[in-house]
Amino acid sequence: MPATTGAIAARRRTAAAVTNHPRGLIIAAPSTSSGKTTVTLALLAALRRRGRVVQPYKCGPDYIDPAFHAAAAGRPCYNLDSWAFSRGRVAALLQAGSDAELCIAEGVMGLFDGGSDAGAWGHGATADIAAAAGWPVVLVIDVAGQSQSAAAVALGFARYRPDVTVAGVILNNVASSRHETLVRAGFAAHPIPVLGTLARHASQSIKNRHLGLVQAREHAQLTERLEALATLAEQGIDLTALEELAQPSQFDTAATPTFTPPGQRIALASDDAFSFIYPHLLAGWRSAGAEILPFSPLADEAPEDSCDAAWLPGGYPELHAGRLAAASRFMAGLRAFAATRPVHGECGGYMTLGAGLIDADGTRHAMAGLLGLETDFAQRKLHLGYRIATLHAPAAGHPAGTVLRGHEYHYARVLSAADEPLASICDAAGGTTAETGSRRGHVTGTFFHMIDRATELAA
Incomplete structure (x- = not known):
């Protein structure tokens, strides 16, 4: 008799807890302002609506996006940074997802963009975390103003760094069904699956301020906004296929220094x-x-x-x-x-x-x-x-x-x-x-x- 979805999820949680290798994937993009945060929030909210326990992460030095992630997932969101953190620190932070069915990390800037010279063990790029964790990348491509060329962008990113796996794409800002057909045609002869699309919904965008998004705590209707994004994800993205792409983390648990508080x-x-x-x-x-x-x-x-x-x-x-x-x-x-x-x-x-x-x-x-x-x-x-x-x-x-x-x-x-x-x-x-x-x-x-x-x- 086939296992139920709940039984499969329970086995995944148990396996993650035993191995300390939580399953995850990374939502990245070719550049900033491609829609990574919108897609990540939509996925977190939709998977939570499905009953999934999802642990959110944010690559890079960001303190605004994690508050939105936490609201969508119902769990604290932690930063992952190859420039600022030791490998042991990242490994320890990944253990926050050991009891989750899935970890989703939002990238920073473009997939391969980092903070110039190498830091603790990387440049601060999303690709550093993807390679070290062994988590596949789902690339969010803003297809406004292009069609078949989106596939060329995805292929270039997939081949750029051999230790980073681009496992699929989500097409953002699709203007119409005809536009979607043209974009998908570019992917037809290539091995990168299109996991779904998000149409242009300006009403669902989150306003910016000079340091990034307007804070989550300032959105009086944030719950309603997240529910709307969840519905968009359910309608346009193959959530089951996306879940199946997740892979266990390659990080081994390592001793790492405790944080020193400024007081008791x-x-x-x-x-x-x-x-x-x-x-x-x-x-x-x-x-x-x-x-x-x-x-x-x-x-x-x-x-x-x-x-x-x-x-x-x-x-x-x-x-x-x-x-x-x-x-x-x-x-x-x-x-x-x-x-x-x-x-x-x-x-x-x-x-x-x-x-x-x-x-x-x-x-x-x-x-x-x-x-x-x-x-x-x-x-x-x-x-x-x-x-x-x-x-x-x-x-x-x-x-x-x-x-x-x-x-x-x-x-x-x-x-x-x-x-x-x-x-x-x-x-x-x-x-x-x-x-x-x-x-x-x-x-x-x-x-x-x-x-x-x-x-x-x-x-």
Whole structure:
């Protein structure tokens, strides 16, 4: 008697738990803005509707997409990064999917695009993760403005790197049934299967902001949007065929250093202005025994006084600068906390710890004044890329001399930074950056977001 779908799924979960080699695949694309996130969300939501347990991942240094993935899958989404993480760290993170029937990782940029010079063991490209994990790639191709040429693109990607398997394609932005017929005709004589299509549905797109998508927490109708995407996936994609493509991970479980929390009880700023923190850091802190107590600066809440460290993540303080400046209880409580205990800010949090912030309209708002940093969004300047920082003083739970790997992405222009430098910082190519972070008393801050400790470089 044939096994039922539920029985097959149960066997897969059991096998994954025993072997520690979760089954997965990667959703990638030839370039950014091809529809990877839309397709990934549609697949996560549709498979969850099917009753599947799906573990989401995001390749590269992104903190916005994982929040959408988590909402669609009902599980935390973790980043995978060959530039910033050791192989052991990636292997440990993959174990989060050991109890899942399927792991789906969304790529970053184009499949083979990475952060210039090699990092921990790769360039930060999606292809690095695909090759190391042994997970096949499903290529999302935006076919707007082309037809048979889409097959040529897929063939080129399939042949470019022999250790990466392109197992199928999903056609995005299909204009009509005639358009679909023409695109599929290009694949007829080639061994790359078309797993399905998504038609042009502008109403299902998610709006962008200057650092990426508008945050998941800001979408009042996110559940309805995800349900609509699930329906599109069910109608246009062969979900069964896609599930069958998944392969067990080739990563072996390896010992990897634990994350060092900044304190035993951590007051974490968390609201629409402060939400950019990597899920793997929070999970790592909790795994190390730390307790995290969120508070909302936008609701004029101060850090919990029982905590022994405070952390202000990145986010969009520039969009809420007036409210933050007027949040007297938050500001007073933060200053009192910083008088006796460590406070660390990353990017948006760093700017909030500074003296002032000029918004896009040119209005200056007084910030906490715990550091001398003055920033300006009226005349924006892009800062983007991987960073390696060697700490001059203790910060973020790490002693002086520690080497950290991270990523910087912001549009703030620095007008002044009048404090002692926190670190020597260079980019992925080894070039020294002007940004050094700041330190004053118990307060530290950086523009780069910490991803992991660079154990192989530690001083």
